[in-house]
Amino acid sequence: MGDFEKLLQKAEEIAKRIINVIKAGKKIALIAHIDADGIATASILIKAIYRKSGRFMVRVIGDLELQLLDELKESDYELFIFCEIGGGLVNEIIKRLQDRWIIIDHHKVSNEELSMDNVFNAWQFGFNGSVEICGAGMAYFIAIKMDENNVDLSYLPVIASLADRQDQGIKRSLISLNEKIVNDALKYGYLKVTTDLLLHGRETKPIHEAIASTTMPYIPNLSSNRDLCLASLTSAGIKLKDNGRWRTIAELSNEEKMKVVEVIIPHLSGAVNKKVEDLIGTVYTLIKEDENTPLRDAREFGTLLNACGRMGRASIGISICLNDRDQALQEAQKILEEYRQDLNRYLQIILTDQSRVIDNEMWSLINGDGLVNPNMLSPLASILATIPRFKGKLILVKTIMNNNEVKFSVRFGIDCEPFISLASLINEAATQCGGLGGGHDTAAGARIPLTNVEKFLEFISLKLRSLK
Ligand code: C5P
Ligand code: ZN
Numbered sequence: 001m002g003d004f005e006k007l008l009q010k011a012e013e014i015a016k017r018i019i020n021v022i023k024a025g026k027k028i029a030l031i032a033h034i035d036a037d038g039i040a041t042a043s044i045l046i047k048a049i050y051r052k053s054g055r056f057m058v059r060v061i062g063d064l065e066l067q068l069l070d071e072l073k074e075s076d077y078e079l080f081i082f083c084e085i086g087g088g089l090v091n092e093i094i095k096r097l098q099d100r101w102i103i104i105d106h107h108k109v110s111n112e113e114l115s116m117d118n119v120f121n122a123w124q125f126g127f128n129g130s131v132e133i134c135g136a137g138m139a140y141f142i143a144i145k146m147d148e149n150n151v152d153l154s155y156l157p158v159i160a161s162l163a164d165r166q167d168q169g170i171k172r173s174l175i176s177l178n179e180k181i182v183n184d185a186l187k188y189g190y191l192k193v194t195t196d197l198l199l200h201g202r203e204t205k206p207i208h209e210a211i212a213s214t215t216m217p218y219i220p221n222l223s224s225n226r227d228l229c230l231a232s233l234t235s236a237g238i239k240l241k242d243n244g245r246w247r248t249i250a251e252l253s254n255e256e257k258m259k260v261v262e263v264i265i266p267h268l269s270g271a272v273n274k275k276v277e278d279l280i281g282t283v284y285t286l287i288k289e290d291e292n293t294p295l296r297d298a299r300e301f302g303t304l305l306n307a308c309g310r311m312g313r314a315s316i317g318i319s320i321c322l323n324d325r326d327q328a329l330q331e332a333q334k335i336l337e338e339y340r341q342d343l344n345r346y347l348q349i350i351l352t353d354q355s356r357v358i359d360n361e362m363w364s365l366i367n368g369d370g371l372v373n374p375n376m377l378s379p380l381a382s383i384l385a386t387i388p389r390f391k392g393k394l395i396l397v398k399t400i401m402n403n404n405e406v407k408f409s410v411r412f413g414i415d416c417e418p419f420i421s422l423a424s425l426i427n428e429a430a431t432q433c434g435g436l437g438g439g440h441d442t443a444a445g446a447r448i449p450l451t452n453v454e455k456f457l458e459f460i461s462l463k464l465r466s467l468k
Pocket of ligand 1: 088107377378379381408409410436437438439440443444445446447
């Protein structure tokens with residue numbers, strides 16, 4: 001367990017620094033990562049700065065390019081706050097921005113970076129940033145030190161930590177500092193915590209559609225196959241309609257829910273108790289949200305934010321975090337649909353085109369070149385990690401970027417024990433190959449010059465072999 005007092009002390013120092021910039025009438029630039037956590041982190045700070053009448057701009061990006069740092073250097077902002085991005089590039093940031101920056105993060109970065117005053121990272125205080133707190137949680141602690149009324153933003157880190165798959169407690173619950181924030185959200189009446197089936201659209205979609213749109217875990221045959229879901233549920237004798245209206249999972253009795261589990265289980269791989277654990281767990285309901293929207297379930301809210309960011313529409317995600325429930329929500333639902341379609345298309349092609357997968361005894365390399373948009377690599381890798389085809393393997397998914405670089409996302413497949421920290425492995429491999437890499441113990445990513453891909457893979461193979 002880390003030192004929460006110390007973390008809060010540093011949050012307070014940063015809060016003061018931000019307030020001083022606002023009081024001096026100077027502008028703040030927020031640079032955020034495109035995933036749900038990055039968007040939520042930026043949104044918390046936007047709200048906190050706005051409430052103090054501060055001036056700011058936001059930029060949401062997939063990767064921090066040196067060219068952007070050059071541009072920032074020329075701009076007239078007083079303070080640059082990097083939200084969940086920038087780890088590994090601190091020396092480059094200092095070269096251009098001197099002392100005018102802060103990084104708020106939970107990624108595992110080098111001790112050199114952790115020792116810096118301008119870095120505010122969970123690992124500095126002995127917290128495991130992979131599971132105990134997300135970027136939005138770190139921003140939340142700053143926000144409540146800026147003004148205690150910002151406690152009303154506590155629902156945002158809950159969404160972000162679920163989106164970052166930090167639900168590693170019993171029954172897929174949030175733990176440690178995330179749990180503290182859950183308690184704030186409960187106390188202020190934003191949240192309800194229950195145990196239920198973890199299917200997408202639990203409260204909003206007809207049951208067959210809920211199963212078909214679930215991709216975490218990916219349910220071979222059923223994910224994205226509405227007709228088969230409908231047929232399987234009907235033949236299991238589950239009542240799907242009530243007075244002509246489709247029923248939802250949330251409306252089913254416990255007995256009926258178990259029947260739904262029985263329909264799904266044969267399609268999943270692995271031990272039965274593990275499969276049930278993946279399907280039944282802690283549900284975080286945002287009780288102030290409309291029951292008929294994907295914002296009601298915190299996991300779905302996170303998926304929606306991810307979709308907005310990764311489909312190049314992060315501003316819609318930010319608007320939703322800032323409470324726009326009209327135009328932005330409608331738009332976001334369309335984006336979510338396109339996002340799911342894109343991911344499904346990638347999956348279908350990868351799982352049928354054998355030339356896209358190379359296996360060896362330790363890893364499966366999945367080649368998304370010319371198919372997968374670099375911004376979509378990360379959610380694709382997370383889904384591939386739940387597919388039986390890659391059971392027991394380290395999963396390396398790659399796609400070519402447009403600047404002679406290759407992007408990698410790395411995950412553990414089903415039943416592949418996390419025998420090494422992926423953040424350290426990928427950081428070391430990328431650095432050896434003139435690239436940049438890092439992340440968390442169980443999810444990491446890298447960018448490598450195209451010419452060094454073979455070397456990168458060889459390094460990983462050698463390292464893994466030395467551990468066997
Ligand atoms: O890109 P992807 O989501 O697969 O990466 C997994 C994790 O590693 C993410 O949290 C991402 O922010 C992080 N990462 C990193 N440095 C990189 C690439 C990814 O810290 N160069
Ligand atoms: Zn994160």
